[in-house]
Amino acid sequence: MSSSEKIDLKDLIRSIPDYPKRGIIFRDITSLIAHAEGFRQSIRDLCAPYVDLQIDKVIGIEARGFIFGGAMADYLGVGFVPIRKQGKLPGAVVAQDYSLEYGTDRIEMHADAVAPGERVILVDDLIATGGTAIAAIELLQGVGGEVVSSAFVIDLPDLGGASLLRERNVNVHTLVDFEGH
Ligand code: AMP
Numbered sequence: 001m002s003s004s005e006k007i008d009l010k011d012l013i014r015s016i017p018d019y020p021k022r023g024i025i026f027r028d029i030t031s032l033i034a035h036a037e038g039f040r041q042s043i044r045d046l047c048a049p050y051v052d053l054q055i056d057k058v059i060g061i062e063a064r065g066f067i068f069g070g071a072m073a074d075y076l077g078v079g080f081v082p083i084r085k086q087g088k089l090p091g092a093v094v095a096q097d098y099s100l101e102y103g104t105d106r107i108e109m110h111a112d113a114v115a116p117g118e119r120v121i122l123v124d125d126l127i128a129t130g131g132t133a134i135a136a137i138e139l140l141q142g143v144g145g146e147v148v149s150s151a152f153v154i155d156l157p158d159l160g161g162a163s164l165l166r167e168r169n170v171n172v173h174t175l176v177d178f179e180g181h
Contacts, residue, residue, distance in 0.1 A: 009045070010176045012038040013154065027154050027178060029125050033067055043071045045175050046123070046151045050076060055148060056118040057081050061107070061136055062088070064125035068153060072123060081113040081120070083136050094143060098135035107132070109139050116144030126154040127174065128181075130161025137170055149173055156181065 012032040019026040033039045046068060055078050060069025062084045073080035086095070086106040093108040114120060122136055127150075137147050149171035155162050158180055162172045 007035075007038050007041050009038060009042055009153070010178075013176065015178075024181060025178075027126055027156075029064060029067075029153060032153070039071075042153055042175060043068065043075055046153070046173070047072050047075045049149065049171075049173050050121060053148065054119060055121055057114060057120045059083060059109075059114070059120050059122045059136065059140060061122070061124040061132060065123050068125060068151075069123035072121070072151070081109065083107050083109045083139065094139055096135040096139040096142070098131050100131070107135050107139065109143075111143065114140060114143050114145040117146065118144075119146045119148045121148055122150040122170075124150075124152055126156065127152045127161040127165070127172070128156045128159040130159075130164040133161060133165060134168070137165070137168065154178060 012035050014028040014031040016026040016028055055076055057079045058069045058073040059081045060066045070080050086108055089108055089110055092111045094111045095106050095108045097104050097106050120140060127133055133150055140147050147170050150165055151173045153175050155174035155177050157177055165172050
């Protein structure tokens with residue numbers, strides 16, 4: 001393939017029905033990141049709106065947000081900050097709880113990872129209900145970070161997460177949509 005030809009990234013995302021439970025279609029990005037040109041294009045496309053903006057850090061949500069966020073930070077020439085599941089970070093943390101279908105979960109970030117006024121981009125592989133991303137935004141805004149935008153490879157628009165972020169005045173940049181759940 002010539003370097004000017006665009007790949008349809010949707011063709012590289014594998015859909016696995018009834019995983020992790022019946023009724024969910026799991027959108028699997030491992031097939032996308034295993035494809036050299038597809039992975040490279042996804043990083044370029046995710047970064048496109050930000051190349052001329054002043055950005056201080058890219059923030060990735062565990063675990064698939066690390067894959068895209070790490071490569072984006074390199075491409076944009078900025079640092080990378082992980083947001084992790086509870087109990088994984090060794091230093092002092094700030095934490096945010098959020099609701100799941102059953103119960104709650106907690107995400108954490110090192111308390112000194114983002115300084116007040118720093119301009120950051122939040123990254124994950126997929127946005128569904130937006131619960132995870134909103135918790136991450138609250139964490140970042142809580143330490144005084146400015147969430148310039150959020151970026152996701154996949155949007156599930158029927159689940160409404162991207163709309164909820166926009167209602168909070170957070171820009172949302174996505175590459176591929178899938179109907180339904
Ligand atoms: P949500 O908090 O509902 O927006 O869910 C987003 C998080 O759950 C992301 O970290 C996704 O990786 C994961 N996720 C939710 N739904 C799916 C799905 N259908 N396929 C793959 N990952 C999903």
